[in-house]
Structures are given as structure tokens and as C-alpha cells.
Amino acid sequence: MTLILDPAMRVIEKDHQIFVLHxxxxxxxxxxxxxxxxxxxxxxxxxxxxxxxxxxxxxxxxxxxxxxxxxxxxxxxxxxxxxxxxxxxxxxxxxxxxxxxxxxxxxxxxxxxxxxxxxxxxxxxxxxxxxxxxxxxxxxxxxxxxxxxxxxxxxxxxxxxxxxxxxxxxxxxxxxxxxxxxxxAIIRVSDDHDRHEFYEHAYGDYVWGDVSGSYMEVTEQVIDQKDLTDVLFLTNLYGAMYVALKAGELETFIGLPLHVAINQYYNRELFGDISIEVHSPGFFGRPMKNPAIAGFVAAMTVLATMGASPLAATTIEVQNSANGRVSACDLELEADVRSTMQIVTNAHAWWDDLCKTQKAAADQTGLKTKAKIVDKPTDND
Structure with a gap:
């Protein structure tokens, strides 16, 4: 079976317009x-x-x-x-x-x-x-x-x-x-902060110009603060993981305790203000000052939640349902996930622990992303 990642990540043209219409x-x-x-x-x-x-x-x-x-x-x-x-x-x-x-x-x-x-x-x-x-x-x-x-x-x-x-x-x-x-009657939305919020609600994960955005839902009716904190912690971990990957230091990253890894590699300049709606069901979203990070965070979230085989994920394919064509962002995401999982295959204990933590947090909060993993039958199936 070949794993297919659908990031459901909308790539938005730079001159895209938003209007509030009453x-x-x-x-x-x-x-x-x-x-x-x-x-x-x-x-x-x-x-x-x-x-x-x-x-x-x-x-x-x-x-x-x-x-x-x-x-x-x-x-x-x-x-x-x-x-x-x-x-x-x-x-x-x-x-x-x-x-x-x-x-x-x-x-x-x-x-x-x-x-x-x-x-x-x-x-x-x-x-x-x-x-x-x-x-x-x-x-x-x-x-x-x-x-x-x-x-x-x-x-x-x-x-x-x-x-x-x-x-x-x-x-x-x-x-x-x-x-x-x-x-x-009609208002043109020009402020970037406002645009990001509307993009989060409309598209979930998205890329707009040189920034991206991540949006996740928490659907349980009662959510403990610790469980929500765990979800946010893991989101930050995947952001730091991306930084380590791009620095060529992912092997060092996965050899560190999780909190140490975040402290060493988390880059505040790459993340915007987080939006959190605490009503149940609710959501949290955040713009990211890099077009690739949101897709990577969503991909790692869904892979860890499902406990995907690192070996199987080394040949993962990206098929984005949110766009009518294959974009450069899709190709970059596919390469990043494959490179990450190639290194993770040599750290099964680290990956298994991470998956358990991610699955527990997702189960307790009812975490949902628009990104999803599907299996594609191979020619031998």
C-alpha cells in the first residue's frame, strides 16, 4: 500500500481579495x-x-x-x-x-x-x-x-x-x-490579521504569498486545559522539527527530549499570533511566516495520530484536494515529509512515544485537521 497525504491546503494567489458582504x-x-x-x-x-x-x-x-x-x-x-x-x-x-x-x-x-x-x-x-x-x-x-x-x-x-x-x-x-x-453593505478586507482569520475559517490550512496558516478543530464537548495544552505543545514541536529538518539537524533533534528539542529549535519569528476559541467545539489557528510550515505541521499531526509506519511514509505521495493542480508547495511538502520519515525510521522508540502522546491528546480533545491520510492499493494488491 502507498500512503497518500491529502493536506487539503489551499494555495491562494497573492492578489486574492476578501470582502465582508452584509x-x-x-x-x-x-x-x-x-x-x-x-x-x-x-x-x-x-x-x-x-x-x-x-x-x-x-x-x-x-x-x-x-x-x-x-x-x-x-x-x-x-x-x-x-x-x-x-x-x-x-x-x-x-x-x-x-x-x-x-x-x-x-x-x-x-x-x-x-x-x-x-x-x-x-x-x-x-x-x-x-x-x-x-x-x-x-x-x-x-x-x-x-x-x-x-x-x-x-x-x-x-x-x-x-x-x-x-x-x-x-x-x-x-x-x-x-x-x-x-x-x-460591502467592506474590502485589507488588514493581514483579519485576512488570516477568514482564511483559517474558510480553508483550514492555506498558503498565501510567503506565509501559511494552520487551523485545527477540537470537537469534544468538554476539554481539559492540559489536553489542549498538549495539542499546542505538539504543534510547536512539529514547527521546531521543521526548523531542524531545514538546518540538516533532524537526527540531533530526535535524539533530544521533547522539551529540550523545542527550546533548542523553536523559532518564534516563524510563527504569528495564535487564535483560540475555547467554546466546545472550538478551534485554534495561527498564521506562519513561511509558506511550507503549516502543511508540514498538519502532515506530522495526522501521521503521528494514526501511528503511521515511518518506512511506509518514506514513499508518501501528496495529492492535494484543495487545489485543481499540483503546486510547488505540494511538491515541497512531499519531499519534506519523505526526508523526515527516512530519518525517523532509525528512531522507532522516539516515534512510537511521540505517536502515543499525539494520539492521546487527539482523543481527549477530538482533534481534527482537514489533512488526512489514505491508502492507495498497489499493483500487487
Missing amino acids: PGDGKRFYNDFIATSSIFLDIPGIKFETSPDIGDEGVRQQLRMSRAIGGWHKSGRPEARKPSRLIEDYGVKLEGRDAPRYMREVKNLYVDAKPGDLFVIPGPGYNSRVLLAELSEDFDPDFRVDIARYGADRVPARRVTFIQTESAKYEFGQRAIQLMQNRQ
């Missing part, structure tokens, strides 16, 4: 987003012919008309106040009608957002599920959705693919929660 006042479009597999702004009754140029007066006239149509629906659709559907009736009449923020929001969603960009969509209340979605395609002016509250006045929309997570709002850090409670 599904309307009172989150009224939250279920509409799910039902239509799309996202949109509150602009019913119009159709863009191309990706909208917000500097074009014709586009601005359409948006003024949409605001009138939306207001009419919200007021109960009184026949006497039915708005005109003639674009020419919506010239500039009132000062401040074209609010800059409103125009910028239209540009962000219908022009700037590109396929693969991540959208964070909060629901109502702290316990509600936060929707995470990726744009599926370029802007299609013919794609509009029917929303019951707007009758025949369809809404220009963008198709999305939802990422299957069950993250509730309270599981995010305070900075992320503040972004999700901001009343602005």
Missing part, C-alpha cells in the same frame, strides 16, 4: 443568497449591459431608478406612487443623491470582485452561521435573480460557490466580528 438591512437577503447560490446588492429593477462604469451617467441613472423601485416595494407598493421605469426620468435632481459610498459598493461587487475571491456573509445574531463563498465566474450582465419581496423586479447578481463550514459568528475574533457588524 445581506441587506436586517440580513433580509441571507436566505435568498443561499437559495439562489448568488450574492447581490439591494438594487432591484435594473439590468447592466456590461460591467457597470460608475462614472457613466447612464449607469448612475439606473441606480437612482433602482433606489426608487426598492423604496416603492418597501413602502407597500402604493399604485399612486409607482416609480417611473424610464431612465431619462432619473437625472440629477437632489444634491448628494449619488452617495460616494453607494457607488463604491456597486463597483466593489460588480466590477472589482473576480472569480475565486472570498465573501464573508454574516447572519443575524452571534449564534448564526457565517456564510463563506467564492465567486464562481466573471460578471454576467444577463444573470439576475428573482427575489419574492421585489416581485418581477429582478436583481443583478454574481454567482458563488458556498464553502461548507459551520462557523458561527461568535467563533470569530473581536476584530472580525466588528467587521461583520459594520452596517456598510
